[in-house]
Amino acid sequence: MPYTHTHRILIALDCIIFGFDGEGLNLLLVKRNFEPEFGKWSLMGGFLNEGESLEEAAHRIVFDLTGLDNHYLEQFQTFGATTRDPVERTVSVAYYALVNIEDQDMNAIRSHNASWISLHKKPYLIFDHDIMVEEALKRLRTKAALNPIGFELLPGKFTIPQLQKLYEAIYDTKLDRRNFSRKILSTKLLMGTGEKDMTSQTKKGQLYSLNTHEYVRQQKGNFGFLPELILVDA
Template identity: 40%
Template structure:
């Protein structure tokens, strides 16, 4: 037994993963029904308790891999949630993490294994406990960051059209964007490169394909798309 902190109250720490997926020009949330008490049968984020041999990020990566089957997934910490009565089962402090994936990269067999589904953000069912607060905080963070960080490229193929890029921004922001102004701003950004390739699958007339240049992004002054 550790000789330090004897007599201090022990608390449970969990991670909850807010997994946003992009599909059909919409931002969706991965949720599932709780299989045990408290809240059995209620819709919930996917999460788990932090193990003794894990740091927070390791725990979040483990949980994300369990429910997505994807390694090296984009993830950022949203914040800690620790209201005394937030979990009727015990005193649990949860650290929420947000992840972004393209639904097309997702192993659909895991949905059946864990009883998960993709829910559209404007059609979410009631969520367990304070999970809706976690989702809203994560969404607010994304909306603040998408204009200054290359988050949208986590949801796009390596080669994409400007229309596809605009659809991602609109899905995250939850509003339409003026096409002309958006394209004008995009073409001023060095790290969004136009290629010589043409997309003839999603565009009848043929649209230029672009790509994200990570090296140019790291060297370029930060540009605001707002």
């Protein structure tokens, strides 16, 4: 016997999909070729299906758009203002995802009319999506200072300066090259591959890959990855 309460409503999911192009943070946004708000930009979203958990639904939405199956995904806030969707009342559970911008499925992206857009050039988004992006970024900043999740935005092999560029983008700040390198290496999270970064024009930096054992371990507790960054106000 179901509950007697009757106010049953749609559950939406909206995904803030972050990517890193080597210079700055990017968002995967959809130019809507459907109603409502035809022609405007929005986050990628969808509705919760029967027999599907929130986590599964968010995963499905990101997978549909990017073709990527192993992205980092974290729920961060649920939006429930009564007027947030003009069509019909919905409550939206928002997730942010970190994907490696290099191994996405361009066909999936094109078929959804989506594009990567620099965070600094973000257009106005429909509904409460602008606020969602802002909150997602806040959460990403806190999370990335305490846990080593930034790697999710990079290819499997990368140089330390590339990693630094990423953190500078996330916190919109400048970091000292030498201190950053030392700090990262002291975490024991990186393993040298012996290979060199051949894309560089000058000195070819060493390519590192993750020590996956340590990586998984340090996801769990708060080890303080770069705790000083938590106090960066931007």
